[in-house]
Amino acid sequence: MDSRILKRRPHWLLSITTLCLVTALVSGCTIEKTSSQASSDSGKTKVAFVTNGIASFWTIAEAGCRNAAKDNDCECIVRMPTDQAAGQKRILEELINMKVAGIAVTPINPDNQKDIINKAAAETNLITHDSDAPETDRLLYIGMSNYDAGRMCGKLVKEAMPEGGEVIIFVGRLGQLNADLRRQGVIDELLDRDHNPDRQYDPASDVLKGDKYTILDTRTDNFDFAKAKSNAEDAIVKYGNLGCMVGLFAYNPPNMLEAIRGADKLGEIKVVGFDEDDRTLQAIQEGNCYGTVVQNPYMYGYKSVEILAALARGDRSVIPESKFIDIPARSIRKDNVDEFWAELKELTGESTQ
Structure with missing residues (x-):
């Protein structure tokens, strides 16, 4: 885990949502869970992170997106569909129309979504995270086995x-x-x-x-x-x-x-x-x-934004030959849960000093 990232995490006793709003105002990182259009007044590169639903797992990933957007001087839109594959398709179509510089998506049904994923990949840099769609034109997959x-x-x-x-x-x-x-x-x-x-x-x-x-x-x-x-x-x-x-x-x-x-x-x-x-x-x-x-949803979010920002700059070296960036899973039991939870709170800005 990047010690530079850890040192830069805020420690206010605020909710993830409140932190998101504060960071958006300070750094230009735009995080959205609705279908409203993101502000483009800053002129910064704009990328998007699309989930497969709404869950606490994605709140952690959202924190990673937010901090990566700050570290890479870009904006990130986070979209969380509420109505499964149809909702995800609408989100992807909207992002294509917004002409974002890149999209990271976790496909809900990769076989049935091949057309929309390939359409998005033809218009912008598209990568997958958490769940892959290897038979599509995505550039790489970020996640685990x-x-x-x-x-x-x-x-x-x-x-x-x-x-x-x-x-x-x-x-x-x-x-x-x-x-x-x-x-x-x-x-x-x-x-x-x-x-x-x-x-x-x-x-x-x-x-x-x-x-x-x-x-x-x-x-x-x-x-x-x-x-x-x-x-x-x-x-x-x-x-x-x-x-x-x-x-x-x-x-x-x-x-x-x-x-x-x-x-x-x-x-x-x-x-x-x-x-x-x-x-x-x-x-x-x-x-x-x-x-x-x-898993490491924080790094799914962080790495996705980092990779998309690099691709928007024209840096293709971030795509490994395997087209897979492995972020390994861990087993948490009673003997290591305290350490893990403290680490998680540090990353998401929920701990105090």
């Missing part, structure tokens, strides 16, 4: 439930490459299969049995947080021997934990998550969640 991260998640399940048992997986949506690969990584690890990111995905409706672990189901919620919780509640009722819940998107573990708490089964049903929602980290501290696999 979601399959390997899924296997890391499977390893946490094995640690939490070493004797084996029944497992259920929760995720926002399937058909999105990062979700598909994470899920398959979890399954392959629990069933002790060989390492194969290209393996055909197991059907979500199938019960998958290994020597020690059984994956009962995979439930999706399409970023509907109420449904995420009700999915978990239904699973607790349906599966009397359920041993572990696995949540693959940032909001899944907190909703799983609420359902488990409501059923008075904290500690009885193990929880393994993905990403660094504050409620997940607190549950790890308290012993109610075994662990979580975290």
